[in-house]
Amino acid sequence: MWSKLISQKKITLLEPLATIKKELKGRSKQPSIKTELSSEERTLIEQIKFKTNKWNQNNITRTKAYLDFYQCHPEVHWAFLGHMVSRNGGWNMTDLKGGLLPRLLTKKECQSFFTFLERGNWLIFQDAFPQFLLYEESIKREKNLFYLLPHFHVSLFMEIIWNRFLEDCDPYTLTIALIINEQSYLELRVIDNPVFKKSIFNTLEFKLQDLLSMNQILFPYLENGKVKLIGETLHHFESLHRRILLGKRLYSILFANSKRLNKIEQWAYLTPHSGSRKDYWPHIFHDIDEGVPGRLLKRRLKSCRILPDSIRFYSPKLEFVWKDCVHEEAEIKEWYEDWQVVYYLINSEETINGEIEDEYCQTLERIELTTIAKKAIFLRN
DSSP, X not given: OHHHHSOOOOOOOOTTHHHHHHHHHHSOSSOOOOOSOOHHHHHHHHHHHHHHHHHTSSHHXXXXXXXXXXXXXXXXXXXXXXXXXXXXHHHHHHHTTSSSGGXXXXXXXXXXXXXXXXXXXXXXXXXXXXXXXXXXXXXXXXXXOGGGGGGGTXXXXXXXXXXXXXXXXXXXXXXXXXXXXXXXXXXIIIITOHHHIIIIIXXXXXXXXXXXXXXXXXXXXXXXTEXXXXXXXXXXXXXXXXXXXXXXXXXXHHHSOHHHHHHHHHHHHHSOOOSOGGGTOTTTEESSOOOOTTOOOOOOEETTEEOTTOOOEEOOOHHHHOOOOOOOOOOOOOOOOOGGGGGGGSOOOOOOOOBOHHHXXXXXXXXXXXXHHHHHHHHHO
């Protein structure tokens, strides 16, 4: 699979990537699991599983857990990237109960989209968070504990990466490796899932969502008393290669500019995640539905401003519109197949400006106009 996704140009890998390549090639694809555990090791494994399950309750708890960990361990950059992307996941979930998308999708379709988003959010957390907790314990005990990763069914790839991180503390390599790992993990369990393929990827609505550019990932920050947005738009979610490259771009947007990163961090610390888009733009969104049933739909938004005498868009808090889900256990599968995945770890040092605010405003206007047009067609028929 990887040989088809990665350029076949001959690239000389510099240290430490050459070492990672050597270790990947020298290890069996089936990680060896230490079966004779001490009571201390068994207790630690159970504690990590308990903490992970506790914080994996819903999108709100997961998003908070990522940020709490990042505050304690800012060297693990992916924790903040995961936090910000998870916020977007929550906003996407509440959109399905908000003032616009339910006018475009049926209740069944909204439920399918939520299940898809929630499953992915849950899967990534239950794979990533045990890694973070093992890292935390390794630091506390001054002992490499990553030999325990197989007990959480974490990929061999990440065991090698974490071992290197304890030696060189390279946040870039660790972050990109985690992006590769989590997207590959999703590929086997969500993207290739026949249920999701039928209910999500093969539907007209998913294609419509892609055409309407409704897959924007937004990073808010405060500047001169106003919340600004940067981010990226994902097209063709089904492509693992595109998702990995998007993750690399998002990381660059977040961490390439230290002053802007600080502003995004401050916004995140001061703004608890609720799932409502009111969190970042209360002048456009409200977590209370201000609309009147049966009221004639008319245009409310122009140039990212609510028109005079118009109500804001309904964007509810997640806890009020979606119940917690009981998930089936994750399938135990090893995604790592080919050492060539290491080429994704090369730092292209590409500069991404992340300008997205105008595009996002245009997206909101397109969605609003689409809902009005659909309502008009319905009334004529």
